[in-house]
Amino acid sequence: MRVIKIGLLGLGTVGASVIRILQKNKVAIEKKCGCSFEVIIACARDLEKARDCSLSGIILTTDPLEIVHHPEVEVVVELIGGTTIALGVLIEAIKNSKHVVTANKAVIALHGNELIETAKRNDVFLGFEAAIAGSIPVVKTLRESLAGNSIRKIVGIVNGTCNFMLSGMSESGYSFETILKEAQTLGYAEADPSFDVDGIDAGHKLAILASLAFGGAIQFEKVSIDGIREILVDDLVYANALGYKVKHLALAIKSTSGIELRVHPTLIPTGHILANIDGVLNAVLIDAEETGPLLLSGAGAGGDATASSVISDLVSLAAKPSQKQNIQRAEFQAKSDVSSEVNVLPIENIYSAYYLRIQALDKPGVLAEISQNLASSEVSIEAIRQQESHGDDGSVPIVIITGKITESAIANACKHIGNSDNVCGDIVRYRVESP
Ligand code: NDP
Ligand code: HSE
Numbered sequence: 386m387r388v389i390k391i392g393l394l395g396l397g398t399v400g401a402s403v404i405r406i407l408q409k410n411k412v413a414i415e416k417k418c419g420c421s422f423e424v425i426i427a428c429a430r431d432l433e434k435a436r437d438c439s440l441s442g443i444i445l446t447t448d449p450l451e452i453v454h455h456p457e458v459e460v461v462v463e464l465i466g467g468t469t470i471a472l473g474v475l476i477e478a479i480k481n482s483k484h485v486v487t488a489n490k491a492v493i494a495l496h497g498n499e500l501i502e503t504a505k506r507n508d509v510f511l512g513f514e515a516a517i518a519g520s521i522p523v524v525k526t527l528r529e530s531l532a533g534n535s536i537r538k539i540v541g542i543v544n545g546t547c548n549f550m551l552s553g554m555s556e557s558g559y560s561f562e563t564i565l566k567e568a569q570t571l572g573y574a575e576a577d578p579s580f581d582v583d584g585i586d587a588g589h590k591l592a593i594l595a596s597l598a599f600g601g602a603i604q605f606e607k608v609s610i611d612g613i614r615e616i617l618v619d620d621l622v623y624a625n626a627l628g629y630k631v632k633h634l635a636l637a638i639k640s641t642s643g644i645e646l647r648v649h650p651t652l653i654p655t656g657h658i659l660a661n662i663d664g665v666l667n668a669v670l671i672d673a674e675e676t677g678p679l680l681l682s683g684a685g686a687g688g689d690a691t692a693s694s695v696i697s698d699l700v701s702l703a704a705k706p707s708q709k710q711n712i713q714r715a716e717f718q719a720k721s722d723v724s725s726e727v728n729v730l731p732i733e734n735i736y737s738a739y740y741l742r743i744q745a746l747d748k749p750g751v752l753a754e755i756s757q758n759l760a761s762s763e764v765s766i767e768a769i770r771q772q773e774s775h776g777d778d779g780s781v782p783i784v785i786i787t788g789k790i791t792e793s794a795i796a797n798a799c800k801h802i803g804n805s806d807n808v809c810g811d812i813v814r815y816r817v818e819s820p
Contacts, residue, residue, distance in 0.1 A: 387420040389703055392452035392483075393427040393443075394474060395464035396436050398572035399488055399515070400427070402688030403462065403695050404438040414696075420703050422696075426452050437688075453478045460510075460702060462695060463487040466576055472496050479503050479511070486698040488515035488691055491580070494589035494605040497596070498723040512698030517590045518543050518667040520683040520690035522697060526671070527597040534673035536598040539637045540820040543590040545665040545686030546574045546581035547613050547633040551650075552663040555621040555630070561614070573665055573686035583612035584633065587648045591635040595646055598671070599639055599727050604646070607729035611649040615813060619772075620742060623784045624652050627768055629740075629817065630660040636820060643728030645735055652740050652786075652817040659820070670820070733793040738767065738817040741785040743802060744776060744809045751807045755783065758805070762798035764790050780809045786817055 393400055407414070407422050415421050426444040428451070429436075446452065453461055453474055461478040463485060465471050471492045478485050480503070487493065493500065493513050504511035514524045518541065527536075542548050546568045553564035565582065568574045573581075580586045592605035613633050624631050629652035638645040653660050658680060662668040667685025672678045684690035745751045752771065759766060765788035772782040787795065799812045 386415065387703070389420055389422050389699065390457050390459050391422060391424045391699070392455055392458035392461045393424045393464065394449050394452060394461065394471075395466070396427055396429040396438075396440075397464065398688040399691045399695065400429075400462075400464040401437040402692035403464070404440070404443070406689065406692050406696060408439060414700075418700055418703055422699055422703075425457060426455050428452055449474045450477065453481055453483065458483060460484040460486060460699065462699075463489055463492075464695070465489070466491070468492050468495055475500060476503060479507050479509050482507060482509060484510040484512075484702050486510075486512040486515075486695055486702070488513070488695055490516040490586065490589040490593065494592045494603055497593065497603045501723050510698075510702045512701060513593070514698045515691045515694035517593055518669055518681075518683075519545060519685040519687065520693045521667055521669060521681045521685070522694065523594070523669045523681055524597060525697070525701070526681060527594070531671065531673055531676070531679075534675045536671060536673045537639050538672040538820070539591075539594050539598055539635075539669060540659065540672075541587075541591070541594065541635045541669040542632055542659060542662050542667050543594075543635045543669065543685065544581055544584075544587040544633060545667055545684070546578065547584075547587065548662065548667065548685065549573060549665045550582070551613060551616070551621070551631055551633060554616070554618050555625070556663075558618050560618070561616075571665070572688055582614050584610040584648045585612075587633065587635045591637055591646060591648055594635070594669070595637040595644060595727075596723070598637060599644055601725045601727040602723045604726060604729055607646055609647040609649070609732035613650055616650055616815075619774075619782065620740075620813065620815070623742070623770070623772065623782070624740060625655070627652075627770070627784070627786060628655055629653060630655050630657075631815065632659055632662075634659070634818075634820065640730070643730045645730050645732075647732060647735070650815045651820070652815055654819055657819060734791055736789045736791055738789050739787045739795050740815045740817050741787065741799070742813040743783045743785070744780045745783050746807045746809070747771075747775065747779055747781045748807070752783065754805060754807060755785075755802055758802045759785075759787065759798055762794055762801065764788065764795065764798050776809070778809060
C-alpha cells in the first residue's frame with residue numbers, strides 16, 4: 386500500500402488533532418483511500434510541552450526547515466500560523482517539490498496569489514480547505530461541485546470565535562471579556578484574538594472565498610472590515626426586541642459593476658436561515674444562478690473539526706496514485722487565475738438599512754431633533770425606541786432602524802446628530818439586512 390509521508394509543522398490545537406485522527410481512524414482511512422498517511426517528522430517551539438496526541442515514532446525538531454528538506458517527506462502540512470515563518474517554509478517546501486497543505490488563512494489571504502503561482506510552476510498540490518470555516522468543505526464545493534455555476538453571492542458566518550461570543554453574550558448575557566476567554570480556552574481563537582474580534586480573520590476568509598467564487602486574484606486589501614469589539618449585550622437585547630439577531634457576516638456580492646466585499650456585524654431577521662447558526666458553528670450560504678441558495682454549515686473552529694479539513698486535503702492529494710496523475714491533480718487544484726483582478730466596489734456607495742444607538746439627554750425635543758437631522762439627510766425611520774435605562778448623566782439610549790441608504794449618507798447623518806449638545810458619546814451603527 387502506498388504510504389504518504391507527512392512532515393507536520395506545528396503541534397498545537399490543530400496539529401495534535403491531525404495526528405490523533407490519523408492514528409484513530411487509520412484503518413478506515415486506508416480502506417477508503419487505498420493508501421496510508423504517516424506523520425514521520427513534526428516541529429514545535431517547545432519540545433518538552435505535553436501534547437494532546439501520541440508522538441511515538443515521530444521525529445521531533447524545533448526547526449521547520451528540517452522538515453521541508455527531509456528527503457522522505459512528500460507533503461508538508463503547515464499548522465504554525467501567522468505570515469512570517471509560515472510563508473517562508475511554504476515557499477521553500479513548494480520549491481523543494483513538496484506538496485503543501487495549510488489551515489493558515491492569513492498566509493493564503495495575504496500571499497496566496499504568489500503561493501498559487503509558485504505551486505503551479507512547481508507542479509505541486511496546494512491545499513487550504515481548513516483555512517476557511519473549519520470543518521466545512523467549502524473550498525472543494527466552490528472549486529469542484531459548483532464549478533459549472535455562476536455564483537451571485539456568498540454570505541457567511543465564517544469566524545467561530547465571533548459567533549461563539551455573540552451567541553454567549555446574547556443567550557447568557559456574558560461580557561465580551563468573559564466569553565472571549567472561554568473561546569480561547571476551547572482553542573477557537575487565533576494566537577492573537579484581535580484577528581477574530583476585529584474581523585480580520587473573517588476578512589481573510591472572505592477574500593479567499595471571493596477569489597474561488599468569482600475568479601481573479603485574492604484581494605484582501607480591498608475587503609471592508611468591521612469587528613465586534615464595540616457590540617454591547619444591550620445592543621443584542623435591543624435588536625432582539627425589534628425582531629433581529631446580530632451576526633458577524635462576511636458578504637461577497639456580485640453585480641454588473643463589480644463585487645462587494647465586506648465583513649461587519651449585521652442585524653438579520655430572527656427567522657433568517659443564518660440567524661440560528663449559533664455557538665462555534667459557521668455557515669456559508671452560496672447563491673448561484675443555476676442552483677439558487679445552498680447552505681453549508683458545521684463547526685467553524687476547534688482542533689478536530691479543522692483537522693478534518695486538513696485530512697480532506699491529504700485525501701484529495703492522494704486521490705490519484707501515479708506521479709503523472711498527481712501532477713495533473715496539482716494543476717487542477719492550483720488553476721485559480723490569480724493574474725487578473727475583479728473590480729471591488731467602494732463601500733461608501735453600498736445601500737443598507739441601519740441600526741443606530743444614540744445616547745441622548747432625556748428631555749423634550751431631543752427625539753424631534755434627531756428625527757429632523759435624519760430627515761434632512763434623507764434617511765427614513767422604520768422603527769424608533771427610547772430605552773428606559775438612564776446613564777449617570779441622565780442620558781438614555783435611543784434605538785433607530787433606518788430605511789436603506791448609502792454608507793456615506795448615514796455617516797454624514799450621524800455626524801450631524803453627533804454634533805448636537807443633546808447627544809452624548811459616539812453613535813453606534815450596524816447594518817440591517819436580510820441577505
Ligand atoms: P496553535 O497556536 O495551537 O499551534 C501552533 C503550533 O505551531 C504550536 O505547536 C507551536 O509550538 C508551533 N510553532 C509556532 N511557531 C513555531 C516556530 N517558529 N517553529 C516551530 N514551531 C512553531 O495554533 P492552532 O493549532 O490553533 O492553529 C494553527 C493554524 O491553523 C493557524 O494558521 C490557525 O489560523 C489555523 N486554524 C486554526 C483553527 C482553530 O480552531 N484553532 C481553525 C482553523 C484554522 P509550541 O506548541 O511549542 O508553542
Ligand atoms: N479563529 C478562527 C475562528 C479559527 O474562530 O473562526 C477557525 O478559522
